[in-house]
Amino acid sequence: MKSLKDILYGVGLSAVSGSTSQSVNKICFDSREVGVEDVFVAIKGVLVDGHKFIDKAIDAGARSIVCETLPEKLINGISYVEVDNAYKALSIMASNYYGSPSKNLKLVGVTGTNGKTTITTLLYQLFKKAGFKVGLLSTIKILVDEKEFPTTHTTPDSLTINKYLHLMNEVGVEFCFMEVSSHGLHQKRTEGLVFEGAIFTNLSHDHLDYHATFAAYRDTKKILFDGLPKRAFALTNVDDKNGLVMMQNTKARKVTYALKSYADYRAQILENQFDGQLLKIGDNELWSKLIGDFNAYNMLAIYAAADLLGLEKLEILRLLSELENVAGRFQHYRSQEGITAIVDYAHTPDALKNVLETINKLRTGNENVFTVVGCGGDRDKSKRPVMGHIASTLSNTVIFTSDNPRTESPSKIIEEMEAGVEPQNFKKVLSIENRKQAIKTACQLARAKDIILIAGKGHETYQETNGVRIDFDDFKIVGEFLTEMGK
Ligand SMILES: CC(=O)N[C@H]1[C@@H](OP(=O)(O)OP(=O)(O)OC[C@H]2O[C@@H](n3ccc(=O)[nH]c3=O)[C@H](O)[C@@H]2O)O[C@H](CO)[C@@H](O)[C@@H]1O[C@H](C)C(=O)N[C@@H](C)C(=O)N[C@H](CCC(=O)O)C(=O)O
Ligand SMILES: Nc1ncnc2c1ncn2[C@@H]1O[C@H](COP(=O)(O)OP(=O)(O)OP(=O)(O)O)[C@@H](O)[C@H]1O
């Protein structure tokens, strides 16, 4: 069993009461999970203050407490440690507990508003194809080489991250690709991890409910680069106006990629079709199954990262052309009558605009574009009218519907989306709260060769209302309706 002292290695302590030789069974940050001889870390959360649960944790068997403010009454036999930031302490403790697992593999973090899941998942696929043992921590799932685990967060809490990195060490994983969200950085879930490299995709409107301003959101993303060691690479998209901001204070080797600007890694789109696009990366051409300008950026970032991690350039190009679309990202289905249904995880204004612009560029005649879209409840409300505006401007018909309403009223969310529609587009808009009904209506209205975009939920296989999740799969549902209607 480890001692509190071992686990606290590297944590800055502001006060200690009791013995740090206390043995520790496991680390907990939720009093409801505490068992005998555990150390409880009290976190000031968004909803409640974990310090309120210190007594409960002790009743449940905790013998050590790590907190930001020592309780007024200290109990004999209990070890108390005061730290400046409990989130940070938790992350360092988690890494110590699991034997600093990030040091035993090459860990690459991907941050930015959009593209993290796509890039990490495809880097996983590419390195698997190249013959390595690989790990993945993503919005969709966690992979310890080929073993799959479900996940609840894009970037899990630090205990979970280190637990899986440790499992990866046990089976000899050499490379791990992980998504690093702004919530994750703000809550220091990745503190203490040793990264081999980090990638910045882009920055646009999201999560302004959590981060007070856009500048605060940007500066949170930058933390990933600020913490990189000197030998790591910091790979950034310089076509994005915040790309160079990420590089301002990093010690790592700065590397750039771009389609439009001067950069270390550059690509060009030569041809674009529904089934793929022809890209030129450096002096070589390659056929990518992933389409749209945004995926050209993703492919280029993957190419650059694989090169920086030591793979051979021609092999990377060959493997890039084999990569398949990630579940729920421009996942498409062609019906008997040639109606194309596309399911995409576009849940931000920028992603929705990119996807609709990509679709519009690919139209060859007078196909109509039907968009079914909603916005999640208990999330940034300010993106709702913006998404309503984009969807109604760039589609022939838009059906506003529910995403995951969570604890909010679905009709209220829809009203907020409708507020962004300009008067000349009113006639294009329908609102149908029930998402299944909304998809059905789009299928009924679509004629041969039309395009149906179902945006916002991508790979998700559920719909969440008031804490209850029902089975819901956009891709399955649209396929079933089109088949049932004989279209
Ligand atoms: C807003 C947010 O990020 N919340 C996360 C946060 O919860 P919180 O701060 O609300 O915690 P809290 O409920 O206030 O509790 C504070 C502390 O008291 C403890 N507690 C609480 C009750 C009790 O009886 N005993 C007890 O000890 C809690 O365990 C916690 O340590 O810390 C929790 C534990 O790590 C997370 O599960 C939780 O994620 C919630 C569920 C969530 O929805 N997060 C989303 C917004 C999120 O993180 N998304 C990002 C970004 C996705 C993207 O970029 O698109 C992600 O990485 O997934
Ligand atoms: N490089 C990119 N630039 C802009 N938009 C993108 C890019 N890549 C993907 N998208 C769009 O954003 C959506 C989400 O992509 P992806 O899941 O890869 O992003 P993410 O950063 O992981 O999102 P999340 O923060 O929700 O985990 C896609 O469905 C697509 O519409």
Ligand SMILES: N[C@H](CCC[C@H](N)C(=O)O)C(=O)O
């Ligand atoms: N990671 C994002 C996903 C949003 C997906 C959308 N379907 C929703 O539920 O709002 C978030 O938690 O904000």
Ligand SMILES: [Mg+2]
């Ligand atoms: Mg993601």
